[in-house]
Amino acid sequence: MKSGVITRSGWLLGLAGMIVIGVVSLVYSFTYAAIQQSEYQAMLQALDSIIPPDSHDNDMVNDSKILPANKLLGLKKDAQLYRARHDGKIFAVAFPVTAPDGYNGPINLLLAIDRDGKILGARVVSHKETPGLGDRIESRRSDWADGFRGTSLENPGNEKWKVKKDGGIFDQFTGATITPRKIVKAIHTALKFVESDPGVFFDE
Amino acid sequence: MSNSDLPNTDYAKVIHDGLWNNNPALAQLLGLCPLLAVTGTVINALALGVATMMVLIASNLAVSLLRQHIPNEIRIPVFILIIAGFVTLVELLMHAYLYNLYTVLGIFVPLIVTNCAIIGRAEGFASKHSPLPSFIDGISMGLGFTAVLVALGVMREVLAQGTLFADANLMLGDWAGTITLFENYDGFLLAALPPGAFIGLGFLLAVKNVIDQNMRKRRTSSVVVDIPGGNTEPAISQPD
Numbered sequence: 156m157k158s159g160v161i162t163r164s165g166w167l168l169g170l171a172g173m174i175v176i177g178v179v180s181l182v183y184s185f186t187y188a189a190i191q192q193s194e195y196q197a198m199l200q201a202l203d204s205i206i207p208p209d210s211h212d213n214d215m216v217n218d219s220k221i222l223p224a225n226k227l228l229g230l231k232k233d234a235q236l237y238r239a240r241h242d243g244k245i246f247a248v249a250f251p252v253t254a255p256d257g258y259n260g261p262i263n264l265l266l267a268i269d270r271d272g273k274i275l276g277a278r279v280v281s282h283k284e285t286p287g288l289g290d291r292i293e294s295r296r297s298d299w300a301d302g303f304r305g306t307s308l309e310n311p312g313n314e315k316w317k318v319k320k321d322g323g324i325f326d327q328f329t330g331a332t333i334t335p336r337k338i339v340k341a342i343h344t345a346l347k348f349v350e351s352d353p354g355v356f357f358d359e
Numbered sequence: 360m361s362n363s364d365l366p367n368t369d370y371a372k373v374i375h376d377g378l379w380n381n382n383p384a385l386a387q388l389l390g391l392c393p394l395l396a397v398t399g400t401v402i403n404a405l406a407l408g409v410a411t412m413m414v415l416i417a418s419n420l421a422v423s424l425l426r427q428h429i430p431n432e433i434r435i436p437v438f439i440l441i442i443a444g445f446v447t448l449v450e451l452l453m454h455a456y457l458y459n460l461y462t463v464l465g466i467f468v469p470l471i472v473t474n475c476a477i478i479g480r481a482e483g484f485a486s487k488h489s490p491l492p493s494f495i496d497g498i499s500m501g502l503g504f505t506a507v508l509v510a511l512g513v514m515r516e517v518l519a520q521g522t523l524f525a526d527a528n529l530m531l532g533d534w535a536g537t538i539t540l541f542e543n544y545d546g547f548l549l550a551a552l553p554p555g556a557f558i559g560l561g562f563l564l565a566v567k568n569v570i571d572q573n574m575r576k577r578r579t580s581s582v583v584v585d586i587p588g589g590n591t592e593p594a595i596s597q598p599d
Contacts, residue, residue, distance in 0.1 A: 160430075166430070179444055
């Protein structure tokens with residue numbers, strides 16, 4: 156008798172699970188295209204903000220290859236490397252860089268570099284820095300990240316790849332030095348890696 | 360709570376319970392994790408409040424409709440399945456149509472599953488009442504929860520940034536803009552940080568208790584003469 160109740164409950168529970176899975180799958184298939192579209196738009200917007208959309212003639216979001224996990228880029232997992240082409244030739248790439256040691260945890264960046272190792276643009280994708288202090292790294296709060304545009308390893312040179320407080324050329328914020336300092340360091344390290352191994356980035 | 364479906368469910372009481380007397384956040388003190396975590400701005404608070412309310416209404420309805428078919432022994436796992444299913448649906452829809460907001464709220468959308476207020480209403484109300492009262496209960500509890508989230512969001516955003524509805528365009532489209540209350544406001548960091556959330560919630564709880572006390576005092580003093588020595592025992596709940 157008792158085991159009959161257990162069996163019946165088991166079946167009912169299984170049935171409930173199947174129904175819920177069915178409904179979720181249905182909605183998933185309905186929203187799948189819209190989700191892909193949203194992800195695409197968000198990526199497109201991010202890429203357009205660091206590489207001028209009229210400078211390349213390909214669809215960068217769909218022109219990517221795998222960038223293997225790499226300590227010098229702060230990437231713990233494989234990531235996507237996006238290529239900007241003109242007449243089929245790659246002239247710049249965009250890829251994620253993580254500053255692992257932000258004030259409150261990792262800071263995720265998106266960096267665009269051209270073939271000469273010059274930064275076309277940088278932008279903070281996500282972070283956990285202190286609201287009101289460290290969060291001025293966000294492009295919607297200040298144009299701080301634009302300060303990287305046009306810089307490269309040679310310009311301003313190794314000794315100057317620091318925040319102003321440490322003798323470099325990049326701004327820090329009042330009350331928040333660590334956040335900009337770690338981002339500058341992460342981008343500097345990434346630039347050195349690109350210079351030492353350009354094939355990872357610019358080969359087909 | 361009555362175990363049978365009274366034909367004349369007191370809807371006014373159900374609504375009053377959800378919004379005030381038995382408010383999930385201020386009286387039951389449930390769902391505090393999202394409450395404290397996402398109330399940094401009004402829009403985040405509103406978005407999570409509305410998402411929670413959707414789940415609450417849907418799960419209340421579903422549980423109530425199925426209540427006679429779910430054996431007692433497996434009711435809790437089935438409730439959790441139902442709630443998790445609805446949360447996943449809300450998450451998928453937000454991901455598809457409110458992408459930016461979805462990225463801002465991040466982990467707190469899937470975490471709605473763990474909001475005890477929802478399973479609390481499924482078990483405590485919807486499993487014992489017919490669909491209409493359960494629906495009303497879901498709306499009132501959801502509104503009550505959202506109202507507290509928004510109140511806390513307003514307090515924290517105004518104090519921390521001197522603005523209201525920052526990033527409203529993420530939720531409401533491009534017509535909505537930030538209202539800047541104080542120009543060149545230096546900001547009050549504490550309000551934006553987790554301690555600010557706790558202090559703000561404490562403040563709201565205190566306000567509710569003061570109001571409740573005053574109302575109780577007014578009610579009892581109009582009926583009976585104050586007992587010397589101050590009887591602090593709450594009046595036995597009487598029909599208003």
